Amino acid sequence: EDKVVQSPLSLVVHEGDTVTLNCSYEVTNFRSLLWYKQEKKAPTFLFMLTSSGIEKKSGRLSSILDKKELFSILNITATQTGDSAVYLCAVFSGSARQLTFGSGTQLTVLP
């Protein structure tokens, strides 16, 4: 059974801090790994990573994938209160085009 594990489960930081969120996976026929941000309702897409070692970057957020060690990290620098959300990691695997999600990391950024 495919498995995606995120850590930590929750994290509380102050504005300006840098955070690193972790995602490890055990899946058959890995295709790609995705990160989502979920505030109140719909998860919004952040990144999709397919190849190892290539950093994806969008403003203060960046992510990288290690296919040998089967994990990904999501970095957020100079955090702001608007970064407070649940961050979800998900993996495409196999031929059914289905995403397996982790349980998420609840990030709280205090002013």
Add this chain to the structure above:
Amino acid sequence: SQTIHQWPATLVQPVGSPLSLECTVEGTSNPNLYWYRQAAGRGLQLLFYSVGIGQISSEVPQNLSASRPQDRQFILSSKKLLLSDSGFYLCAWSVDRGYSPLHFGNGTRLTVT
């Protein structure tokens, strides 16, 4: 641009009552469509996905069903709700091309009492 609409936003239903949640997508053709459920503090669990009209794959055996009567319409139904059906239901779509990111609707918060 593509948009996804999901309704209602919240719903409170008694045990044993029927359920119908609807989702429509605009701005794209032949999308892949998905229904997920998210329990509190947990990740998303895939319930159904569809690659075309009338084509439904079920991932979790339960008292829910899904239908796709039109290309961009996806419906989640139940004949008799259980307490355990309470949760946050999310509809999503992706382009029918390789392994593409899913894009989610705003969800329906269902409480079965």
